[in-house]
Amino acid sequence: MPTSPRAPLSRERILSAALSVADRDGLPALSMRRLGAALGVEAMSLYGHVRDKGDLLDGLVDHVVGMWADPLPDESDWRVVARTTMARAHEVLLARPWACELVAARPTxxxxxxRYAExxxxxxxxxxxxxQLAHHGLHLVDGTIMGFTLQELRRPTLQQLGEEVAAVARGERADEFPAITAVLADxxxxxxxxxxxxxxxxxxxLERLHARETAERRTTDAPS
Known part of the structure; x- marks a missing residue:
């Protein structure tokens, strides 16, 4: 029985396979040899499409970013675009804990x-x-996505926080930590x-800063 021809090797196919390996086994398991085996080719064949392991990781980062940047919201309101993108990015990165660390670490x-920044x-x-405010806005959006998601992924359990915190959570240290006890209880x-x-x-x-900029511009442009 004839077998169906294998899809030709391409950068996109390599990145998709790398994503599958990282999702299944974690980023430390991703090697050129392991990736070649997953694709049914020799590792050396990959170098016609990715220069080295660093290029592979950079491509993987952009592949992950594409999951929240494509399709981009078809909306003119900057708040809608920012909110939608932030929610989508947070969801993508929570589903792939290895990806959040990688996106934060790779500078390329x-x-x-x-496309997302544009x-x-x-x-x-x-x-x-x-x-300048648009520049600040992008960095604030990025920082919120990465910072909050990394914190959420690394947040320890109550047991890991230790007996001191557990005792406060049980209400046993209300005399010493009344504010924390009240917050945890309610x-x-x-x-x-x-x-x-x-x-x-x-x-x-950002909206308030934009309004302030607009008011200052009007004051500057007003006839004396």
Whole structure:
């Protein structure tokens, strides 16, 4: 019985296979030899499409960024674009803990990262943001995505935090730590709600800075 021809090797196919290996076995398991075996080729065959392991990792980062940058929101409102992108990025990175560390560590900027930055900053400029505020806005959005997600992924359990914290959580140290005891007794640790709250705080802050810029511009342009 004839076998179906194997798809030709390409950079996209290599990156998709690398994503599967990392998802299944973790990033430390990803090697050129392991990747070649997953694709049914010799490791040396990969070097016609990726220069080295660093190029593979950079390509993998851009592949992951493409998961939240494509398709880009078809919306002119900068707040909608930022909110949608932040939520999508947070979801993608939570589903792949290895990817959050990798995206934060690799400095190379790929095409999908540029597309995402272009889309957000274009909306900001169209809304009247100064180039400097649009620059700050992108970094604040990025910092919120990466910082909060990394913190959530690394957050220890109550048991890992130690007996001191566990005792406070049980209400046994209310005399010494009344504020913490009251908060723990009357609140739930909802990570999704916290990320949504942080997103709105960032967007509200940028909106206020934009309004301040607009008011200052009007004052400067007003006839004396």
């Amino acid at each position: 900027v790929g095409r999908n990262r540029l 889309a957000l900053q274009r909306r900001m400029l169209d809304a009247g943001f100064s180039p 609140s739930a640790h909802d990570h999704a709600a916290e990320f949504a709250l942080m997103t709105e705080l960032i967007l509200d802050g």
